[in-house]
Amino acid sequence: MLSPANLTRYLSGRASATSEAIAVTGRIFAPQLGLYLAFWGSFHLLEFLVTARWNPSRLMKDSFLLLNGWNYHAAHLLGILEFILESLLFPSHKSPLTFLNYLGLCTVLLGQYLRSTAMIHASSNFSHIVASNKRPDHMLVKTGLYSLVRHPSYTGFFVWAVGTQLLLANPISTVVFIGVLWRFFQQRIQNEEKHLISFFGEEYKEYKRQVPSGIPFV
Numbered sequence: 001m002l003s004p005a006n007l008t009r010y011l012s013g014r015a016s017a018t019s020e021a022i023a024v025t026g027r028i029f030a031p032q033l034g035l036y037l038a039f040w041g042s043f044h045l046l047e048f049l050v051t052a053r054w055n056p057s058r059l060m061k062d063s064f065l066l067l068n069g070w071n072y073h074a075a076h077l078l079g080i081l082e083f084i085l086e087s088l089l090f091p092s093h094k095s096p097l098t099f100l101n102y103l104g105l106c107t108v109l110l111g112q113y114l115r116s117t118a119m120i121h122a123s124s125n126f127s128h129i130v131a132s133n134k135r136p137d138h139m140l141v142k143t144g145l146y147s148l149v150r151h152p153s154y155t156g157f158f159v160w161a162v163g164t165q166l167l168l169a170n171p172i173s174t175v176v177f178i179g180v181l182w183r184f185f186q187q188r189i190q191n192e193e194k195h196l197i198s199f200f201g202e203e204y205k206e207y208k209r210q211v212p213s214g215i216p217f218v
C-alpha cells in the first residue's frame, strides 16, 4: 500500500540514487579526462597540420598518425579504463586536482611543443615512416632542436604520452607508458640511425658523438 510515508521514503530513495548517479558521472567525466581527450585529439590534428604546412610533399591520410599500430590505441584505452576504474574505486585519489595533474598538464604541453617544433625544424627531412633509402634532397638536420638532441620529435612524443597519464594521475599506466615507449624508441632509434649512418656516413657519426639522443639511456 502506497501510504504518504512510503511515498516520501520512495521519493527520497530515488532522489539519493539520482544524486549518487550524478556524483559518479561527475567523477568519471572529470575535467582531467576532458583535457586528456582534447590533448589527444589536438596531437593528431597537429601531426596533420604541421605536415601540411611544413612538409606538404609527404601529406597523406596517414599524416594524422592514427594508424599508429594497435598497441598505441590499446595503451591509451588502458589509460582511460584505469582512470574510470580508479575514479569509481578511489575517488579521493582523483579529485580534487593535485600537483600531479598540473605537472601532467605542463608535461603534455612541453611534449607537444617539442614534437611539433621538431617536425617544423626538420621540415621536408621529416617522415612518419623511417626512410630506408636516401632521397636526393634528404639533408642532415643539425640545427634548432636537433642541435640539442638527435631525436627531438621522439623526445616530444615520449614526454607528451607520459604527460597524458600524469594528467590523469594514473600510476599503473604512467609506469607502463614509460617502459613500453622507452623500449619502442630504443629499437626505433637503433634502426633509424643505421640508415642515417648509411646516408650521411662520418657526418652522422660525428653528430652522434657530440649530441645526446634525447631519450634517457639510449
Ligand SMILES: C[S@@+](CC[C@H](N)C(=O)[O-])C[C@H]1O[C@@H](n2cnc3c(N)ncnc32)[C@H](O)[C@@H]1O
Binding pocket: 118, 122, 125, 126, 127, 128, 129, 130, 131, 132, 139, 140, 141, 142, 146, 150, 151, 152, 153, 154, 155, 192, 195, 196
Ligand atoms: C619520424 S622522423 C623522426 C626524426 C627524429 N628521429 C626525431 O625524433 O626528431 C624519422 C625520419 O627522420 C629522418 N631523420 C632523423 N634524424 C634526422 C636528422 N638529424 N636529419 C635529417 N633527417 C633525419 C630519418 O631518416 C627518418 O626517415
